[in-house]
Amino acid sequence: xxxxxxxxxxxxxxxxxxxxxxxxxxxxxxxxxxxxxxxxxxxxxxxxxxxxxxxxxxxxxxxxxxxxxxxxxxxxxxxxxxxxxxxxxxxxxxxxxxxxxxxxxxxxxxxxxxxxxxxxxxxxxxxxxxxxxxxxxxxxxxxxxxxxxxxxxxxxxxxxxxxxxxxxxxxxxxxxxxxxxxxxxxxxxxxxxxxxxxxxxxxxxxxxxxxxxxxxxxxxxxxxxxxxxxxxxxxxxxxxxxxxxxxxxxxxxxxxxxxxxxxxxxxxxxxxxxxxxxxxxxxxxxxxxxxxxxxxxxxxxxxxxxxxxxxxxxxxxxxxxxxxxxxxxxxxxxxxxxxxxxxxxxxxxxxxxxxxxxxxxxxxxxxxxxxxxxxxxxxxxxxxxxxxxxxx
Numbered sequence: 001x002x003x004x005x006x007x008x009x010x011x012x013x014x015x016x017x018x019x020x021x022x023x024x025x026x027x028x029x030x031x032x033x034x035x036x037x038x039x040x041x042x043x044x045x046x047x048x049x050x051x052x053x054x055x056x057x058x059x060x061x062x063x064x065x066x067x068x069x070x071x072x073x074x075x076x077x078x079x080x081x082x083x084x085x086x087x088x089x090x091x092x093x094x095x096x097x098x099x100x101x102x103x104x105x106x107x108x109x110x111x112x113x114x115x116x117x118x119x120x121x122x123x124x125x126x127x128x129x130x131x132x133x134x135x136x137x138x139x140x141x142x143x144x145x146x147x148x149x150x151x152x153x154x155x156x157x158x159x160x161x162x163x164x165x166x167x168x169x170x171x172x173x174x175x176x177x178x179x180x181x182x183x184x185x186x187x188x189x190x191x192x193x194x195x196x197x198x199x200x201x202x203x204x205x206x207x208x209x210x211x212x213x214x215x216x217x218x219x220x221x222x223x224x225x226x227x228x229x230x231x232x233x234x235x236x237x238x239x240x241x242x243x244x245x246x247x248x249x250x251x252x253x254x255x256x257x258x259x260x261x262x263x264x265x266x267x268x269x270x271x272x273x274x275x276x277x278x279x280x281x282x283x284x285x286x287x288x289x290x291x292x293x294x295x296x297x298x299x300x301x302x303x304x305x306x307x308x309x310x311x312x313x314x315x316x317x318x319x320x321x322x323x324x325x326x327x328x329x330x331x332x333x334x335x336x337x338x339x340x341x342x343x344x345x346x347x348x349x350x351x352x353x354x355x356x357x358x359x360x361x362x363x364x365x366x367x368x369x370x371x372x373x374x375x376x377x378x379x380x381x382x383x384x385x386x387x388x389x390x391x392x
Contacts (some may be wrong), residue, residue, distance in 0.1 A: 012195060017332065026105070033338055035169055132296060172353060186373065204253045227262075260306035266294075
C-alpha cells in the first residue's frame with residue numbers, strides 16, 4: 001500500500017511533466033487571443049439560431065478561453081447582451097473542447113485520431129445540439145433565463161491591430177496568462193492526481209468490467225460505453241484539461257472509442273458546471289442545458305465511433321504513454337525547459353501589468369469553493385508525501 005502511494009504520486013507527477021510545455025504554449029496563445037480579440041463585438045453575429053450564427057459562434061468559442069468557468073461567464077455575458085440561446089451553447093462547447101491547448105494535450109496523451117475526433121466530433125456535436133434545441137426549443141424557459149442572468153460589463157471596443165503594437169497590450173497578455181492559470185490550476189491538480197491514483201489503485205480488470213471490455217465490439221458494448229463515459233466524467237467533477245490523463249487510462253484499458261470520446265466531451269455536464277448554470281439561469285434551464293448536451297454527446301460519440309470505423313481510423317489503443325517513463329532526456333525535457341522561460345516572461349508581464357493597474361479588483365473565480373481548495377491542497381500533500389515515499 002505504501003509503495004503504491006509512491007508509485008501513484010510519481011505517475012501523477014509524470015503526467016504533469018509530460019503536459020507542462022503544452023499548457024504553457026496553449027495558454028499563452030489563448031491569452032494573446034483574449035487580449036487582442038474584443039468579445040463584445042461577437043454579439044452582433046450571434047443574434048439568431050441560423051447555422052451561420054452557430055458556425056460563427058463555434059469559431060468565436062474556439063478562439064476564446066479553454067477554462068470551463070471562464071467560458072460559462074463569457075457565455076452568460078453574450079447571452080445577456082442579446083446572443084441567441086443556440087449560438088450561446090455552441091460558444092460554450094467550442095470554448096472548452098475546440099481550443100488549441102486541449103488539442104495539444106490530447107495528441108500527447110492519446111494520439112492523432114483522438115485529436116481529429118475531438119475537432120470533427122465537436123463540430124458534429126454542435127450541429128446535433130442545434131437540431132435538438134430546434135426541436136425542443138423552450139421559449140418561455142429561455143426568456144426567464146435571460147431575465148435571470150445578471151448584467152455584466154464586457155465592454156471591449158478596441159482596434160486589435162493598434163493594440164497588438166502597444167506595450168499595454170502585451171502586458172495584458174501576461175495578465176491573462178496568469179489569470180488563466182489561476183482559474184484552472186485546481187482542476188488540473190485534482191485531475192492529474194486522480195489519474196495517477198487510478199492508474200495505480202484501480203485495476204485494469206475493474207475498468208474492463210465497468211465498460212464491458214471483454215465483450216465483442218457490438219452495438220450493445222459501444223452504446224453502453226457511450227452512456228457510461230459521461231457518467232464517469234460527472235463523478236470526477238473535473239473539466240476537460242484535467243480529464244485527459246484519465247481518458248488515457250480508459251483507452252489503455254480497452255474502453256471503446258465512443259466511450260472515451262463521450263468522456264472527453266462531457267466537461268459541461270459535470271456537477272460544478274450545472275451548479276454555475278443554475279446560478280446564472282435557474283435550475284430548469286441548467287438541467288435542460290445538461291440534458292441537451294448529454295443527448296448530443298451520446299449521439300455524437302456513437303456517430304464518430306462508427307464513422308471512424310468505416311474509414312479505418314478507429315484507434316486500437318492510446319499512445320503508449322502509460323508504459324513510458326516520463327522523466328527522460330527527450331523532446332519533452334527540452335520543450336519544458338524552453339517554455340518555462342516563456343512562462344517566466346508571462347509572469348513578468350503580469351507583474352508590470354499589476355503595477356500599472358494597482359487599483360484593479362480581483363475577479364472572483366466562478367465555480368471555486370472552499371471544498372475544492374481543500375481537495376486541491378490534499379492532492380498536493382499526497383503528491384509530496386508520495387514523492388518522498390518513492391525516493392526512500
